[in-house]
Amino acid sequence: MEYSQETIELATVISETCISCGRCMRDCLFLQKYCEDPQQLFQRFLTEGLEPIIPYSCMLCGRCTVVCPLQLKLDEAFLAMRRDLINEGVPLKRLRSVQVHQKLSTSKLFTAVNRGDDK
Ligand code: SF4
Ligand code: SF4
Structure with a gap:
């Protein structure tokens, strides 16, 4: 799997x-x-x-950046990985559990408002 320079740089900053x-x-x-x-x-x-399931399991909510003392952008890094996986032809249908997860996590039942406070 070939990752883009952008993805490598985002991951390197965090690591x-x-x-x-x-x-x-x-x-x-x-x-x-x-x-x-x-x-x-x-x-x-x-x-x-x-494993592809890992970047696809991040909900990209940005909560980690809000609470991080360094404001590290984990969501940007996981999103960049996902773009690379798509560009490399890793089809989403191989990630059915992710589809179910995303469907449930955006349903009214499991959705809350993130006000960005640190409590
Ligand atoms: S954006 Fe951050 S807090 Fe939200 S699911 Fe991904 S890693 Fe977790
Ligand atoms: S909050 Fe920031 S510095 Fe702390 S563990 Fe998470 S990413 Fe690392």
Whole structure:
């Protein structure tokens, strides 16, 4: 899998500057499921890549950036990975669980308003 220079740069910034404080992990079930902390996750991406299900499981909500003391943009990095996967022809139909997840997570039942405060 070939990732774009933009994706590599976004991931490198996170892997080199994340201080593993864990603030973003507190509210994000996705991060809790797939990593010990973002630094470790993005280092893994840069050295061996990630399973496509991982970038597709981020909801791109931006909550992590709001609470991060460095305002690291994890959502931008995951979105860039997703663009690269599409450009490489990884079809979404191979990710049916993601389709179900996105359908449910945008339903009224599971949708809340993120006001961006740090509480
Ligand atoms: S943008 Fe992704 S990583 Fe950040 S809090 Fe939302 S789901 Fe978690
Ligand atoms: S909040 Fe920012 S610095 Fe802290 S673990 Fe998350 S990405 Fe790293």
